[in-house]
Each structure stands twice: as C-alpha cells, then as structure tokens.
Amino acid sequence: VDDRLKNIDPKMIEMIENEILTTPQAITWDDIAGLGHAKRAVHMAVIYPLLKPELFQGIRAPPKGLLLFGPPGTGKTLIARCIASQAGATFFNISASSLTSKWIGEGEKMVRALFAVARVRQPTVIFIDEIDSLLTQRTDGEQEATRRIKTEFLVQLDGCGTSSEDRIILLGATNRPQELDEAARRRFPKRLLVPLPDRAGRRTIVANMMRKQVNSLTDAHMDEICDQTNGYSGADMDTLCREAAYGPIRSIADITTVSVDDVRPIAMEDFAYALTQVRPSVSPKDLEIHIEFNKLYGMSVADG
Numbered sequence: 115v116d117d118r119l120k121n122i123d124p125k126m127i128e129m130i131e132n133e134i135l136t137t138p139q140a141i142t143w144d145d146i147a148g149l150g151h152a153k154r155a156v157h158m159a160v161i162y163p164l165l166k167p168e169l170f171q172g173i174r175a176p177p178k179g180l181l182l183f184g185p186p187g188t189g190k191t192l193i194a195r196c197i198a199s200q201a202g203a204t205f206f207n208i209s210a211s212s213l214t215s216k217w218i219g220e221g222e223k224m225v226r227a228l229f230a231v232a233r234v235r236q237p238t239v240i241f242i243d244e245i246d247s248l249l250t251q252r253t254d255g256e257q258e259a260t261r262r263i264k265t266e267f268l269v270q271l272d273g274c275g276t277s278s279e280d281r282i283i284l285l286g287a288t289n290r291p292q293e294l295d296e297a298a299r300r301r302f303p304k305r306l307l308v309p310l311p312d313r314a315g316r317r318t319i320v321a322n323m324m325r326k327q328v329n330s331l332t333d334a335h336m337d338e339i340c341d342q343t344n345g346y347s348g349a350d351m352d353t354l355c356r357e358a359a360y361g362p363i364r365s366i367a368d369i370t371t372v373s374v375d376d377v378r379p380i381a382m383e384d385f386a387y388a389l390t391q392v393r394p395s396v397s398p399k400d401l402e403i404h405i406e407f408n409k410l411y412g413m414s415v416a417d418g
C-alpha cells in the first residue's frame with residue numbers, strides 16, 4: 115500500500131474508487147462543438163502542463179485551479195472529461211451538493227481520503243461541479259457537519275494548489291460565478307467563460323447528431339435551424355435534435371407493424387415542430403451575469 119494511503123480507511127478508498135473515480139469514455143476535442151477560444155485556453159493552462167511538466171517550471175508553473183463558468187449546458191463537463199481523457203489523467207467527478215448531502219458524518223474524512231487517492235493516482239483531474247455551493251459565504255443555518263466538510267475542502271484545495279510537484283489539476287464549474295467571493299476567486303486564479311454556442315457551434319452540434327440518422331436536411335435547412343436557435347445552449351440543441359428525431363416515429367400509424375427501414379427520414383418539418391417544443395433554457399438576464407463576470411474576472415479573449 116502506498117504510504118500516502120496508510121492512515122486512510124480502506125472502505126473509504128473503495129467508496130471513492132466506486133463513486134467518484136470515473137473512467138470517462140474516450141472523448142476528443144472534436145466532440146465538443148465550437149468553443150475554440152476555450153479549447154485553446156485550456157490547452158495552455160492545463161493540458162500542456164500535464165503532458166510536459168518539465169516545460170512549466172518556476173515562473174512558468176501554471177496555477178492548479180481553473181474555473182469554468184457559464185450558463186448551464188454549454189460544455190463545461192464535456193471540457194473537463196476531455197481534459198482528463200486527452201491528458202491520460204485519472205478523472206474525479208464530484209458534485210459539490212452531493213459532497214455535502216451524501217457524506218454527512220464522515221464527510222471530512224472522505225474529503226481527506228479523496229485528495230490522498232488523487233495524489234496517488236497522478237496525473238489527476240479533480241472536477242468539482244457546482245463549486246459555488248462549496249465556496250460561497252457560509253450561512254448561519256448550516257449544519258456543523260457541512261461546515262466542517264467545507265473547511266476541510268478548502269484546506270485540501272489550498273494544499274493541492276501550492277505543491278508544485280503534484281500533477282493534480284482542479285477544475286471548478288459553476289453557473290453562478292457572481293456568488294463566489296474574493297477568497298474563492300483567489301483559489302481559482304484562471305477563470306474561463308464557456309459561452310453559449312455561436313451559429314457555427316450550433317450547426318456542428320446538429321450536424322454531428324444527424325450524421326448517424328437517416329435525414330433529408332439540406333444546407334438551407336441547416337441554415338434555417340441555426341437562424342432560429344439563437345440563444346440555445348449546447349444542451350438545448352441536443353434536446354432539440356432528440357425531439358426532432360421523434361418526428362418520424364410520431365407519424366407512424368401502427369408502430370407494431372413497422373420495421374426500421376420503413377421509418378421516414380428526419381425532415382425539416384420535424385425540426386420546425388421541435389422548435390415549438392424546445393425553447394432556450396438560458397434567459398438573457400442570466401447571460402448578462404456571465405458576460406459581466408467575464409469582463410471583471412475572466413481570462414482575456416485576445417486570441418479569440
């Protein structure tokens with residue numbers, strides 16, 4: 115047994131390995147539509163330092179914490195999975211709210227065990243979704259156990275961030291960056307906006323999803339879908355395509371007698387209907403919050 119694990123309850127290690135350590139299916143940057151700026155920034159900040167640590171020493175040593183912020187469903191989790199997959203890293207996927215709800219009682223010890231396992235399994239990407247709920251001002255009504263988990267978490271985060279030998283990358287994700295205070299921002303010195311997909315990004319998502327489906331969409335149809343989906347997130351586009359894909363099935367009179375080959379291609383009319391059912395999930399007001407936060411605290415878009 116590794117020295118770093120010798121004071122840790124084997125049951126906890128097992129739990130961590132079962133629940134948090136995920137082997138993400140291989141995913142490449144091409145699976146993520148658009149987001150060219152974010153992808154470039156992530157390479158410089160995270161991927162290259164993981165792959166070539168010897169080039170990133172001294173004043174080139176990158177900060178260990180990268181915050182991904184932006185509206186829900188824009189690809190933050192995809193980016194985190196892709197980083198782990200491309201850097202051959204162990205991937206820890208933690209949702210901050212499950213951290214405080216699931217492990218009440220043993221939470222503190224679990225957090226310590228988690229970071230110990232992360233050290234042993236380097237290189238490691240620790241992805242913490244909903245980081246705002248861990249880092250925001252603690253409320254008075256909070257249970258003592260929850261408070262202790264948060265405190266331990268901060269101690270561990272700081273430990274990770276300062277040890278230059280460890281190849282551990284902390285990725286935080288949030289839809290509510292405005293709730294992070296100054297101390298929280300300091301722990302994530304690099305903050306990257308993951309925005310709604312632009313026109314080209316939306317087109318790529320539809321094209322990728324339709325590639326394996328029989329369809330009769332022309333270029334002009336694709337243009338029309340892109341025109342009508344301004345403000346849709348990546349996840350909204352995904353839902354839209356799935357809704358449209360149901361169209362041909364819905365028009366079948368007796369589903370029990372139909373074979374796969376008889377199903378008509380997915381057509382523009384299916385998208386027209388889907389567009390009436392699937393509306394953008396991000397409000398302009400939410401969007402404004404991210405744009406404001408980006409202006410104040412985000413990484414620059416100079417290379418964009």
Ligand code: ADP
Nearest residue numbers: 145146147186187188189190191192348349352
């Ligand atoms: P979040 O930003 O909330 O972490 P996710 O990364 O989990 O969002 O994205 C949710 C789903 O939306 C993905 O599984 C994918 O289907 C779709 N999606 C979002 N953004 C993109 C994108 N840029 N390219 C391709 N699919 C996307």
